[in-house]
Amino acid sequence: MYLKKYFLTFVFMKLNLKNTFSKELPADPITENTRRQVPQACFSYVIPKKTAKPMLLHVASSMAQALGISEQEALSKDFLEIFSGNTILPNAKPYAMCYGGHQFGNWAGQLGDGRAINLGEIEHANKRWAVQLKGAGETPYSRTADGLAVLRSSIREYLCSEAMYYLGVPTTRALSLMLTGDKVLRDVLYNGNAAYEKGAVVTRVAPSFIRFGNFEIFSSRNDANTLKKLTDYTIKYFYPHLGEPSKEAYVAFFKEVADKSLEMVLHWQRVGFVHGVMNTDNMSILGLTIDYGPYGWLEGYDLGWTPNTTDRQNKRYRYGNQPQVVQWNLYQLANALYPLIGEADGLEEILHNFSATYDSKEQKMLASKIGVFTNKKGDAKLLHSLQELLQAIETDMTIFYRELAAFNTVAPLKGLEVVKEAFYSLEEFTEELKEKWNLWFTAYAERLEKETLPANERIEKMQKINPKYVLRNYMAQLAIDASDKGDYSILNELFIMLMKPYDEQPEFSKWYAKRPEWARNKVGCSMLSCSS
Structure with a gap:
């Protein structure tokens, strides 16, 4: 509006x-x-x-x-x-x-x-x-x-x-x-x-x-009374199916928070979103993304990228570490809830299972991004090889996965041509790297042949998983620069476009592009501070 x-x-x-x-x-x-x-x-x-x-x-x-x-x-x-x-x-x-x-x-x-x-x-x-x-x-x-x-x-x-x-x-x-x-x-x-x-x-x-952090503050102060009131309130209004307050209800509450947090970060990884400041005070008890500060989307696919200038040295909140940080944050929530439960076994089991559950769901998610919807032997190797190749040369994550839907199994050696718009510099391709990509596309074609979905249905499903449009930092910065001058047209245009991120929307095709070179090191377009 x-x-x-x-x-x-x-x-x-x-x-x-x-x-x-x-x-x-x-x-x-x-x-x-x-x-x-x-x-x-x-x-x-x-x-x-x-x-x-x-x-x-x-x-x-x-x-x-x-x-x-x-x-x-x-x-x-x-x-x-x-x-x-x-x-x-x-x-x-x-x-x-x-x-x-x-x-x-x-x-x-x-x-x-x-x-x-x-x-x-x-x-x-x-x-x-x-x-x-x-x-x-x-x-x-x-x-x-x-x-x-x-x-x-x-x-x-x-x-x-x-x-x-x-x-x-x-x-x-x-x-x-x-x-x-x-x-x-x-x-x-x-x-x-x-x-x-x-x-x-x-x-x-x-x-x-x-x-x-709402729970952590009372636990840190040994204020079990207020901690219990807050926990009981949260269960009453947001997890009422868990029933009346009890040790069992508190453990079940923690389990559901862990499950919701896992699903949240799985979606972050799917679309290439990096939160940038995953402190425990920025973790919702409902598994919602909260507090949009120095966030960003992957421009070049890099598991080690963080958008936060404060995190530049240690990269604690880098893209590839987000699932592990969620688990670490859950440990802190478990410690906060422990005074209400008095025993660690149930909490520890939930935390222990988090990694295995995430790994399983992540593989399924990554497989779906390349149009693989059944589980076959060798899928993990195929996916791992792709992750390595995506990082071997600067590759735009959003464009790569979106263009991959057009891959034709009968012409695997033309795979690079299909996704070429995702690469920042085709001149950097060595013959060795081209050969590795061709081998991957050949293996990928063979794997797709084992799927039962017709090609048109596979493409449709891939396009509902891999967005065409995301809010890249340079796009937000263009809206900011224009708005600062009293021109809100870019703000409105981006808002309308982002309401249908999986649709083709040819009228917005100019936004379906890699980060422009001018934005590579521009303030607000690459890394950001927490200043707001």
């Missing part, structure tokens, strides 16, 4: 606002908005900061409809005021969550919603959605920051949240993107050259924003 003006005034009295989190869990008794440690509380009440001159840039229509907000209502003055933080919904009591987390493998203590303020929960069509503003001002958890966000990072979060949803990746959603009319000081490269940028607010939506 591309927005230019407001058509009506509408009071959002009809929204079915719930406040289960703030009503059923312990609140911070101190109401002053000062940075501090907040013990024995799951949240602190906070009022969003008034914005100088809010301007609505974009609304995700499908998310608005899911909340019971019509297109007309989304164009209203009331929508602008409410989702910029200037007006509080009737009966709402905004709050910021308290949580901790392991950052880059080290316990960081209390973190919390430093720039996110929850408006409450909206219930519509038998679904409950938590709604929060990101960039709406400081909270008790802001530490040394200002609680604000800039247009640059807000565009990236807004576009990517919805892009991931349409890719079929479990994710939090975005409702709206606003300019605040305020200037925000940021040091993009952390090099001492801070500058003012346009302030912005993104409205984020999810069934819940509870994270691993």
Whole structure:
């Protein structure tokens, strides 16, 4: 929905606002908005900061409809005021969550919603959605920051949240993107050259924003009472089929979180998404992708690539290590839940089985990407050989898998011609490398002949697994640069295109291309900082 003006005034009295989190869990008794440690509380009440001159840039229509907000209502003055933080919904009591987390493998203590303020929960069509503003001002958890966000990072979060949803990746959603009319000081490269940028607010939506870190903070403080209340609340509303609180229910709860987290990262690997900052405070208890900071998609296929400048040296959160990090984070959640269970056997079994389960599902996923849907002896070798070849020369992951669908088994030696658009430099192909590729394509053709699906059905299935369009960093940066000048056409174009990432969409074919050379080392187009 591309927005230019407001058509009506509408009071959002009809929204079915719930406040289960703030009503059923312990609140911070101190109401002053000062940075501090907040013990024995799951949240602190906070009022969003008034914005100088809010301007609505974009609304995700499908998310608005899911909340019971019509297109007309989304164009209203009331929508602008409410989702910029200037007006509080009737009966709402905004709050910021308290949580901790392991950052880059080290316990960081209390973190919390430093720039996110929850408006409450909206219930519509038998679904409950938590709604929060990101960039709406400081909270008790802001530490040394200002609680604000800039247009640059807000565009990236807004576009990517919805892009991931349409890719079929479990994710939090975005409702709206606003300019605040305020200037925000940021040091993009952390090099001492801070500058003012346009302030912005993104409205984020999810069934819940509870994270691993929400449980870790209470366990770290030996606060078993609050830990139990939070866990029981989470099971009651998000895993009710597990029944009443018990040791068995807590173990089963952990098992389901592990399963959902595994499925989430499996989807990341499928589409080539790299989160960039997989700290435990950025791990959703519902297995949703959360907190879109220095993320990126693989441009050149590289298991060792990370988009995060802070992670440049150790590459903890590199693409090829994401499944292992999810498992490590689950260990921390298991440690946090242990006080409620008192024994490790059930938790350890779940953690032990994670790797084997993931490996099995990953092989099935990778096989499906090349059109292999049955399990045969030799598949693992075929897939491993492909991974090695993809890294032997700079290869665009998205284009390679998408073009591979056109491979003809009767002409395996023409395989390289089929996927040539995926390679950054054909001149770098040595005769030895060409021979290796030809051998792989020959083996691939023989393997496809063992499949029972007709070629047209195989192609159709591959195209539903391998997207044609993803939100590459250079694309997001072009939208940012244009938006900073008041031109929101690229933002809108990308949003529309990313709603159908598996379709051909010839009108958007210019976006189906490798990263341009000018973007290789440009700020925002390759690696990014956490500055937002």
